[in-house]
Amino acid sequence: MNESDTNSEVAIVIVGGGTAGWLTAAFLQNQLPHTLNRRVAITVIEAEDIPTVGVGEATIPSIRQTLAACGIEEHVFLKNCNATFKQGIEFINWRDDPKIAVGNSYFHPFGDQVMVAGKDATWQWLQLPEDQRAAYADQFSVQAEISKAGRAPKGFADKPFDGALAYAYHLDAGMLAQFLKNLCKRRGVRHIVQKVVEVERNGEGIAAVRLDSEERVSADIFVDCTGFAARLINSDKLNRFNNLSDVLFVDRAVATRLQNESLHDVLGYTKSTAQSAGWIWDIALQDRRGIGHVYSSRYIDDDAARAELAAYVGQPVEALETRKLDMRIGYHDQQWRGNTVAIGLSSGFLEPLESTGIYLIEMANWAMLEFIPRYLAGAQVQGHYNRILHNHYDNIADFLKLHYCLSNRRDTAFWRDNCDPSTIPQSLQANLDAWKAAVPSIYDFDRTTQCFSATNYKFVLYGMGWNGGGDPISGPADYATSMMADLLQRRSKLRDFVLRDTVPTVAYFEALQKL
Ligand SMILES: Cc1cc2nc3c(=O)[nH]c(=O)nc-3n(C[C@H](O)[C@H](O)[C@H](O)COP(=O)(O)OP(=O)(O)OC[C@H]3O[C@@H](n4cnc5c(N)ncnc54)[C@H](O)[C@@H]3O)c2cc1C
Incomplete structure (x- = not known):
C-alpha cells in the first residue's frame, strides 16, 4: 500500500435506517479505526417514507458484547430502549402431552449446561425412569427457576454487560434505531434522508447510488440495509436467493x-x-x-x-x-459481492422463533471488521465471508426446524407436514440419526461460525421429550447414581451462588428508572 492509500479516506455508505443500518453504523464507526489505519467516513441514507419493519424485540446474549463494542453504556441503553432482561424462551404447547391437557411447556435457557467435573450427565439422566426425572432445563440449568422467580440475571454490583447468569435483552425496536441514530450522528456519521432511486452497477459491485434529490453518492463499500426490499443487492441479477420456505413454513x-x-x-x-x-x-x-x-x-x-x-x-x-x-424466508447466496455487503433483512431472514435476526446483523458486523481491512488491501474476501454467513444461516435453519419436526402434534396439517422427512434438511436429519444412540456433542458443531451448539440442542431435544434411544449404558450402575448425585449438588451450589448475586427484576428496574 502506498502512502496516499494509507492517508486516504475510506467511504462506507449504508443504505437503510432500521436496526441493521444504525447498528452497523455504530459498530463500524467505533471499531474500524482500531483495525484500519485510514480515516473512515460513514454515511447512512434512509428513506423517510419507507418505514422500518418495527419488530425485532428479542435478542440473544451476543448482543451484550456487540453493544459494548459500539461504545454504549448498558444502563443508558436499558433506559433509552425500554429494555428488559431476557434469560431464555419458554415454549408452551409445542407438543401433545397426553398427561397434560393444555399448557405443557419447556424452557430453553441461555448459558451453559451444569456439568459434573467437566462431564455431561445427560446420558445418566436419560437412564432414569421418566416419572423420576426433573425437566431437563430444571436439572441442567438454574435459569428457568431463577427467571420464573422474577430475579434479574445480575445484581447492582455487577459490571456493565456482565452478571451471574448469561442474558440478553427484550427491547423496543423503534427506540433502539432512534437511540443508535442519535449516537451515530453525535459521533460524526453523516445522515442523508433521501430515497435511493437508482443503483449504478459496476460489474460485481456498485459504482454509486442516485437519490431522489438527484444526488449521486459513490463509496468504497456499500452496505445494503434496506430490509426485505434489498434495494441494492436485488439490482444484481446473479445473486441467487436460497428460499427456505419448504423447510420453515411461517411467512x-x-x-x-x-x-x-x-x-x-x-x-x-x-x-x-x-x-x-x-x-x-x-x-x-x-x-x-x-x-x-x-x-x-x-x-x-x-x-x-x-x-x-x-x-x-x-x-x-x-x-x-x-x-x-x-416475511421472506431464506438468504442470499452472496452476502458480500464486489464492494457490496447485505446486512439485516436484505441479506435474509429465518423467522423469529429463536430471535436470530439481530444476531445475524451482529455476526455480519464482527466478520466485516476482520474482512474490510483485507478487502481494502486487495485480498479476495467475499468467498470466505459468504461461507461464514452461510454457516450461520444453515445452523439456524436446522435449529429452528428442530422445534417443529420434533413435535408430536398431529392436530393440524401444519404440524403434520412439518414432520415430513422431505422438509427436514439433510444436515439436521444426519444429526437426529446420530443422536438416536448418543447425546449431542460439541464435536457436532463449529462454535465459531454457528450460533446453536450441543447445549442448545439438548435443551430443545429433551425439553420436547426426545428419549435418545440406544442401549442403556453399560458399566457400573453406581457410576450413574454418583453422577446424578454430583449433578444435583453442583446445581444446588450454583443456585445458592446465583441467588446471592442477583436481585429481583422489579428492584433492578425501579433503581434504573431513578437514575
Ligand atoms: C415478524 C418479525 C419478528 C421479528 N422478531 C425478531 C426478534 O424477536 N429478534 C430479532 O433479533 N429479530 C427479529 N426480527 C428481525 C428484525 O426485525 C430485523 O432483523 C431487524 O429489525 C433489522 O431490520 P432491517 O434494518 O434489516 O430492515 P428494516 O427495519 O425494514 O429497515 C429498512 C430501512 O431501509 C430503508 N430503505 C428501504 N428502501 C430504501 C431506499 N430505496 N432508499 C433509502 N432507504 C431505504 C427504510 O427506510 C428503512 O429505514 C423479526 C422480523 C420480523 C419480520
Missing part, C-alpha cells in the same frame, strides 16, 4: 401491543406459545408487551391468525389493533 406475522400495569408484569424470558399453524411471541418491555402471531399463510388466512391472537390476549378480535408483516 407472515400479525403483531400487537399491550400496556403493562406495573413492573411486576415484566417476565425475564420470552414466551412462545404454539398455535394451529405457527406460534405467538410474548415479550415484556418495561412498560408494555409486544405480542405477535407468526403463521404460515399456506395453512391459515389472516383473519384466522388475528382470531388466534385475539384469543391469546383475551380481547374481541374487532377491538384488537394489529400490524401485518410479510
